Amino acid sequence: MLIPFLKMHAQGNDFVILDYFAPESFALAKLDFSSVAEELCKPHFGIGADGLVLLMPNESCDAQMFIHNADGSTAEMCGSALRCVTWILHQKTGKKEFRVQTEAGLKTCYVNEDNTITVNLGMPSMLKSAYQVMDFTGDLVEIGNQHFIVWVNSLKDDPHLQYGSAIEHHKGFAQTVNVHFAVLLNRTAVAIKIWEKGCGATLACGTGASATVFSGIAKGLLNNEVEVLMPGGIVKINASANGYLLSGEVCQSFQGVYNWKI
Ligand SMILES: N[C@@H](CCC[C@H](N)C(=O)O)C(=O)O
Numbered sequence: 001m002l003i004p005f006l007k008m009h010a011q012g013n014d015f016v017i018l019d020y021f022a023p024e025s026f027a028l029a030k031l032d033f034s035s036v037a038e039e040l041c042k043p044h045f046g047i048g049a050d051g052l053v054l055l056m057p058n059e060s061c062d063a064q065m066f067i068h069n070a071d072g073s074t075a076e077m078c079g080s081a082l083r084c085v086t087w088i089l090h091q092k093t094g095k096k097e098f099r100v101q102t103e104a105g106l107k108t109c110y111v112n113e114d115n116t117i118t119v120n121l122g123m124p125s126m127l128k129s130a131y132q133v134m135d136f137t138g139d140l141v142e143i144g145n146q147h148f149i150v151w152v153n154s155l156k157d158d159p160h161l162q163y164g165s166a167i168e169h170h171k172g173f174a175q176t177v178n179v180h181f182a183v184l185l186n187r188t189a190v191a192i193k194i195w196e197k198g199c200g201a202t203l204a205c206g207t208g209a210s211a212t213v214f215s216g217i218a219k220g221l222l223n224n225e226v227e228v229l230m231p232g233g234i235v236k237i238n239a240s241a242n243g244y245l246l247s248g249e250v251c252q253s254f255q256g257v258y259n260w261k262i
Contacts, residue, residue, distance in 0.1 A: 001027070001028075002258070002260070003028060003036070003257060003260045004018075004019075004022065004024050004255075004256075005047065005256060006019060006088065006254075007252070007255065009080075009251055010079075010080035010083050010084055010206065010235075010250045011080070011204030011230055011248060012231065013081075013204040014048075014049045014050050014203075015049050015050065016047050016049045016258075017054075017055060017085065017088065018053070018055065020055060020056040021056075021057060021092065031260075033054065033068055034068060034073070034074075036260070037068035037069065037071075037072045038070070041199075042070070046258075047258060050069070050070055050196065050199045051067050051070060051198075052067070053084070053085065054067075055089075058101050061098075061106060062095075062099050063089055063100050063101070064100070064102075065081065065082060065100055065101070065102050067103075070198060070199040071199065075145060075197075075198060076144050076145045077104035079121055079205070079207045080206040082119045082206070083109070083206065083246070083248065084252075086098055086100070086110075086111065086117045086119065087111070087250050088252075097109070103144075105144070107120060107122070112247070115249075116249050117247065117248070117250055118245050118246065118247040119245070120244070121143055121207060121243060122144070122243045124142060124211055124214040124244060125141070125143075126141060126214070126218060127142050128140040132172075133167055133172050134166060134170065136150045136167065137150070138215075140177065141214050142211075143210050143211050143214070145178060145207055146173075146178065147177060147180060147207065147211035148178070148180070149180050149182055149212050149215040150167075150179070150180070150181050151182050152183060155183055155191060155193045158193060159193065160179060161195075163195075164195025164200070167179045167195070168197050176198070178194070178197050178205065178207070178211075179195040180195070182215070184216065187221070187223045188222070188225060189228075190212060190226060190228055190229070191229040191230075192205075192208065192212050192228060192229070193230075194230065202232075203231045204231070204233060204235070206235060210237050210244045213237040213244070214239070214244065224238065225237070225239075226239075235247060
């Protein structure tokens, strides 16, 4: 069976996207997407990506988005993928504002004049403040999915690679978590290194960038408008009264068909 796909990324956070608005994708409906995600996301053996995204029609809004991480697990939310599917919807319709249903609720998404995409991720909440895990003290933040933010003085030694996996699976959390090590640059800029649950080190993470800014604001370290520098690029977070707005570029890198085993 041939699986038509798009490949997109946001600051290097990359996705294989199956577009169910396209008639040629209808035949894929019965696939086990957990297995498909695992195979297609595998570098060298598959296409290689951080996640598999399903973009589907929804009767009560513009579209529905489902996400599987590279290990096949499901994710409730993904700020990078939401911006990528917004771009696809814009290409199809020419519209500049969309409402997309996700596992974390209905999200409003905008195409800006400069073709960057802004998505409203809603209001984060602090699940645990100054929480001790292994040798680290961090904030556990919920923004549809869960993120543990550890503030450090330097990212030089790649703490996410050393400790990310152990923190992700730590028994002190009720579920596995995304992990971010953050360095404060000034009141409007922060740098992070990322370990995502279900996929490992990634070059960017939209919900993680937003959760980090929420943690920084809660500590009195950051203003409401902040640039988040990640290994793959920069996003802007605006902590508005209506929700956390995540903005940045997205890129469609290629499209193709994958030769699935059945
Ligand atoms: N691994 C995450 C889902 C992906 C988050 C993403 N990269 C983003 O941009 O927000 C999870 O399982 O929560």
